[in-house]
Amino acid sequence: MTGAEETIFGAQLAAWRHKVEAVNVPGNVEGLFARYVLSETAQIRWKVDSETSGWLEANADRMDVPSALAVLGYTAAAQPALLADFADVLVTGIERLMRRDPYPGDRLTFLYSAPILIGVYLAGRALQDCLPSFLPWLQDVFNDPRRKPNDAWLDLIHLHLQAELAHEPAEIPDLASMSGDELAVAFFMLTSGTGTTGLPAGELRGVQQRAAQTFLRANPDEVDGRKAALWLLFGERLAMDSAEQLVISASQVGLVLRRFPAALRRWRWDDDTLKDPIRWRIDAEREVQDILWIMLRAVFDDVVDEDTLAKLGRSSYRADFGLSRLALLIEVKYVRMSSEFKKIEQEVMVDSVAYLKDERYKEIIVFIYDDSSSVEQHDLSCRTLLAVPGIVDVIIVSRPGMIPPADHRSGRPAERGSQSSRKTSAASKRKASR
The missing domain is CATH 1.50.10 (Glycosyltransferase)
Known part of the structure; x- marks a missing residue:
């Protein structure tokens, strides 16, 4: 052990x-x-x-x-x-x-x-x-x-x-x-x-x-x-x-990832009464990946960030995280509004086929950060994705209470957020380079 x-x-x-x-x-x-x-x-x-x-x-x-x-x-x-x-x-x-x-x-x-x-x-x-x-x-x-x-x-x-x-x-x-x-x-x-x-x-x-x-x-x-x-x-x-x-392979990693909400208990989002408030933004998938890297690297020595996978046809793919010793990939998604869950499900279904063509990996965990806190969507998305061959766990967490909704986060450039959303959409998330 x-x-x-x-x-x-x-x-x-x-x-x-x-x-x-x-x-x-x-x-x-x-x-x-x-x-x-x-x-x-x-x-x-x-x-x-x-x-x-x-x-x-x-x-x-x-x-x-x-x-x-x-x-x-x-x-x-x-x-x-x-x-x-x-x-x-x-x-x-x-x-x-x-x-x-x-x-x-x-x-x-x-x-x-x-x-x-x-x-x-x-x-x-x-x-x-x-x-x-x-x-x-x-x-x-x-x-x-x-x-x-x-x-x-x-x-x-x-x-x-x-x-x-x-x-x-x-x-x-x-x-x-x-x-x-x-x-x-x-x-x-x-x-x-x-x-x-x-x-x-x-x-x-x-x-x-x-x-x-x-x-x-x-x-x-x-x-x-x-x-x-x-x-x-x-x-x-x-x-x-x-x-x-x-x-126990993927179950250990799932246990760590499920502690994401508890890990955010000390997340900094100071109110305006402080002279120089500190506010740690989670505005895009990139920030969620940063948090998960810290959590995973503290436990698993062999975690690889942006692991490049075997080419499929003319395209190559990169998974968010890879744990080759456990033959496990971790795919991260960021949801901005309730209507995006269906799109996320479709993206993951397509990407999972390409990801598992790499013989080093046999299983995938999907981690979804829900900035919209649309908890009524979580169960259906979990069941839908768990029915996909190779996906062994689906973890969906909601935006913590100390971080306000996107339209109330002061100083957040709406256009930048929109562009970020597009960059992490289906094409980008497949990480295909031609």
Whole structure:
């Protein structure tokens, strides 16, 4: 693994760990679930345990609530010596739970909350000697035909617990077609010994690589603590098992480029109250390329600016950026108004054919800076361009809020901007020299 790859992977690993730390507070069931998943793998100093006597006193009227029973279950699993302090309370609460319909009509059941379900299971496991009927009851509950998990992710959590109850690993179904979050659960099952797969080693590596792409590209801020814990476990295990498997080609570059909006947080556009205001203009494709060069060169040593490609017919072409080690090209576009998106799509479609005639390159990432902030156009353009053979990622960012619209940027020569636009239109962007 190169220094750049280590930097990207390490940053994402830290982001997932930060997300888990947000739920690492006493009595938080998502935090308790995270500790169950990670244990000591992530080297987190766990703070999820509550002071038992004080917690019992504060929650005395909630001992028939599954979430409260789950907290005690996690506590019993992590600190078995404390079980004697609340075993009677826990037995009473579990017995009440067993007398209820596990699948009520409103679907409000502990079985459909992974953190609560795991905690209740741990409670039953800790009480096997004094309440031997619970675990068989839970097995029957899983076999009930009314069991209909909310999604495939939760279904895998159920499969994990069914394997725990049966004391033998379960066959993980359809691993090759799973979504990212489902893959995180599947690899947790493989790591913990509750899951097996019939895939050949080569196919399993391919699935693991796909999961690694999701690990690197996902935004931890959009994932809750449950799923973040599973992704953090996946990343930690991947780092320990084989650093070579972290070479994810275009996804690494896409991760860097997607940080463009965050990188502009300190962009200078001073107001008129300053004597000598500083205003960094982004008026044309040229300026966007300058920013991307700084971002890419800080991470990838082999990035080439204005890479000259093999000739096609009488014309030669130059891509905005090339990363030959990853067989990857990056094409940059600047959109001034909403109506230009269709034209940009057509330009990229034409150019991509010529670009990939160069045998050094196999993939293209398209980066579009939208000065018009026409966010309603972004999804369609992304889907359109991703359907083009060879284009593996499309990143569209909007003009940052501190920079005013083009017609309000004081001192901007309208004609110069118009000429610049024409110079970066279809003919120029093909960079054909005859």
